[in-house]
Amino acid sequence: MNGTEHVIQLAHGGGGRLTRDLIAREIVTRFGDGPLRGLPDGATLPSPGERLIFTTDSFVVQPLEFPGGNIGDLAVHGTVNDLSVCGGEPTWLSLALIIEEGLPLATLGRILDSVRAAADACGVTVATGDTKVVARGQGDGLYVNTAGIGRALPEFSLGPDRIREGDCVLVSGPLADHGMAVLAARQNMDFVNGPRSDTAPVHRLVLAVREMGASVRFMRDPTRGGAAAVLNEMVEGSGVGILLKERELPLSPNTRAVAEMLGIDPLHVASEGRVILICAPEAEAGILARWRALPEGAGAVRLGVVSRDKGRVVLETLAGGRRLVDVPRGELLPRIC
């Protein structure tokens, strides 16, 4: 229509419809017939003995340091969390740095300290890595890639096809803190008491419910595209939908206030330390109790229920009406992770 079909636009990285189209067209068509089938957060690999989960993620967040974290701990958490929500116990990480000429060594040092601290906290070992430097103007301070390997926990057998009407949708804490914190940290937006990123590992939350693994249908971490993108992906093309209640959405006051001010739907904004889990209704209380016993799960609540609304995520609003919760579109927040 406008000539943009032939070039990459910022919105292709937004986590919304264009991102999914790009992956479907360019990646899945070439690589989609092996472990990438169905685009899980990590691939489960056949191996002699135990099953392994393998994933990779690149981080281009700007600014490099933001309230609540930096690109270093974010890069560890992102990969650890992808392994965890696939039902894996994270074990090894790779760490690749692409550094732009001129980055202060002190900044690099702080970020690598955070990588180390985060890896230690997650019980993962940085087993291999790579460092490249590009000329000034050819990067943006620092890009980080991490890949991770984890052991598949045998208690879990996860898949969106296991979701049934009447299941419960749980979340381990308030939504959207990471995306709003990064946005607020950008130029010209100095908020006093602004939002703080929730960047944190979720592996303990997953380990805490492994004994109830048979009742857990599916897990995702609501990163790019927010809860809206993840929930839509969970039910897209299936015979079930998800019903959320606006009254019950978990949002921290600071995040809610900034989202309100900027007119951004927090359901479209990324978290980096939360799990969305769908379980059989009888497991709800047990999972919430186990999560709430951990500091990172203190704010765990039920987010919604699985409905018969085919493939649609619907919100019951404060006014008592209903509206669709669509996947985000365009470049709402480029480079948040």
Add this chain to the structure above:
Amino acid sequence: MKYIDGFRNPDAAAQLVRKIAEQGRALAGRRVHMMEVCGSHTMAIGRYGIRPLLPENVELISGPGCPVCVTDPGYIDAAIALAERGVIVATFGDMVRVPGSASDLTACRSRGGDVRVCYSPSAAVGLAKDNPDREVVFLGIGFETTIAPVISVVETAVREGVRNLSLLTAFKMVPSALRALLTDPEIRIDAFLCPAHVSAIIGARVYEPLAAEFRVPCVIAGFEPLDILYGVYGILGQMLRGEAKVENQYARVVRPDGNTKAQALIARYLEPVDAAWRGLAVIPASGLGLKAEYAAFDAAKKLGIEIRPGKQHAGCRCGDVIKGKIRPTECALFAKICTPDRPVGPCMVSAEGTCAAYFKYGAEEGEKR
């Protein structure tokens, strides 16, 4: 947030919905077409799922109050031409995907055009200072609400001697559009849910001649769900009593005479001009342009760019949607060829566009059950 939460109270909303249902029954046999003028109302109505809460015989139709939607494609063509000449084009984010005659600003940027999205017009002043050897043009579109902050950029530039910044103006005034709609024989409007923030600038009294001349109740409402429901309640109340007057349900923000400081700022720099509205054609004296003495800040004059009428997609019915003549779902392109990812018309692009609201919040959810 506590303050806002008061206007989102679910129990109060349920009570109002019940009262509106009673009014609907009292008006049985009559169909009420009320137009929400403002795009932010359209979005709030979608966001809170209000349309299906109204009685079967009461319809909220969306109006021309989305500044992006009423911008003529020729204006986008002019902005693209500026970016292609190496000018930095600074704009609110809404504009970058609005289709011009053959392309849009996103495509222009992907081809190397320097198009910057600003959250605030004052960021354009910063851009001009940071790039002293380049021209910066801010896309000055919008209704009365936006005009004052955008024009304050000129005031800052004058004060601080910034010479490489100008505005490409396509400012528009809401009351002129309402009059044009009321005189269009093809459109039936029984009442207006008048805009909140526009009214904060222009004042409540501005609507009085319209209410009196065309016998249409005009109720100014805020953007929260209780505001909107209360506005509908006010309109239906007037209709039941046979009245047609201006009611200000948003008195916590809107004054009878509006914001006189903003009005003075606008009057200092701008004067009425004829303006092309997408869907409504050219309405005399319905826009605002920079006065001759500020030509140095008028991008069209300074950089010699002419805004010519643009072309729109043959099947696009944005014009009819803007006038409230059809609902988005009645356009053959809606959700099929025209989606937010591949928008054909501006009503699908803009964050305040009616088609975008229907798509985003669910066409099915927007219908009565």
